[in-house]
Amino acid sequence: MSELTERQIEALLFAAAGPLSIDDLAKRLPQDADVEAGLAALKARYEGRGVELVQVADRWRFQTAPDLSHLMTEERDEPRRLSKAAQETLAIIAYHQPVTRAEIEAVRGVQASKGTLDVLLEFGLVRMRGRRRSPGRPVTYGTTDAFLEHYGLASLSDLPGMAEMKAAGLLSLDLPPDFAIPNPGGPVSDEDPMDLDDDAAPEFHVDYLGDDQNEAN
Template sequence: MSELCSLKNIIEAALLAADRPLSVEQLGKLFDERRRPSRDQVGKVLEDLAAEWEGRGIELKEIHSGYRFQIRQELAPWISRLWEERPSRYSRAFLETLALIAYRQPITRAEIEEIRGVSVSSSIMKTLQEREWVRVLGHREVPGRPALYGTTRKFLDQFNLRSLNELPPLAEIKTLGEPQIELTLVEGGLGKEDTVREQELPPSEEISAEPVPTPDEGLRKQ
C-alpha cells in the first residue's frame, strides 16, 4: 500500500468515524509530527475523496467547521423514514426572526420587532439560543444597552454553509406564504465559535429562512 493510499484511507476512516466535522488541521493532528502530512497533502486527499464519492448516496461536504461525510440532500426524504420521530416544525415568526438575525446581524430584538411590525416572543429567542444557532454578541451603546444577536458556527454547520456569504441573495428567497412550515433538520457539528456579517435588509422584504437540510444522521446511525 503506497503512502498516499494509506494517508487517504486514514483520513477517509476518520471522517466516517467522527461525530463532528473535522478541519484540515484536525486531520493533520491524527499523525505523528515526524510523519504529519502538509496542508496541501491533506487538501489533495480531500479533493480525491470528494471525487471518488461523487454520484453515490453519500458525499464529502465542506462546511464551516470542516469536512464531513453525509447523506446527499436529495435522498433525505427516503432516509428520514428510517426513524419514527416527526421532523421539527417551526412557525413563520420563528423563521422570520432567524432570517433577520442571519441577514442583518448584529441586530437587537427591538430592531427585529420594528422590521416585522410585531413583538418577538421570548420563547423564540430562547429556543434560538438553546439550539445554539444564535448568541448574544455584545450590547448596543444606547440607553438600556440592548443585546446584539448574531448567528453561530453551529448555525452554519446546521444549514450546510461554509460561511454567511453562502446565504442565498434576498431576491432568491421565497416569500413565507404559510403560517406553519415543516423543516427536516438533523444535527451537524457542535462548534461554539461564532461568525458575524452585517448586511442591510430592506424592511419591505418578506423572507423565509428555509434551510438546506443536513441529513448526515443517517450515516451516523448505520
C-alpha cells in the first residue's frame, strides 16, 4: 500500500459531507489502489488523537475522539416567542384574574387549548390561584411575580391601558371585540378562594407552542 493511496483516502474522507464506503472510495481512486489497507493504516495513525477514523454501518468517517466530545458542546438560549393565542390568553388573565378557562374562552370567543395554558405555566408567567366556589369547582389562573418582572411592573395596579399595553409589547395584536380592560390602572380583584398548595396542584405538560383550536393561523 502506497503512502499516496493513504493520503488520497484521507483527503476524500475529510472533504466528504458524510461517511464513505469502501466502494465510494474505490470509485475515486486509481484502479490498483488498496483501499482496505489504506483505511487500516489511517485508523492506526489517528488512534488516540483528537480526531479518529471510525467505521459506522460499513462506512468510514473522521470524528472527534469520544473523550473530547464535551469540547464541541455549545449551550445557548433559544428565545421562544408566545403564540398569538398565548398572548391573548395572558392579557385576559392579567386583567381579569382570578379567571377560569371557561371565562378565558368566553372573552376570546374560541376554545382554549390545554397547550396554550401549559406554555404560560411553563414560562412562569401564570400560576393556578385556587378553585372557584361554583359548580365543577374550576381552577382559576392569575399572573406571577415573574410576569411583573418581565413587563417591568411594580404591582398589578400598575397594569397599563390598552394602548400602553401594546406599546410595552404585552400585546402585538388585536383582541376580540368583547375584550375589555376593567378599571385600567386600578386595583385587580383579590378574590382567591381556597388557594392550592404546591403539592395539591395538578401536573401540566407542554404539548406545543401553537394557536388554540378553531383559530386560523
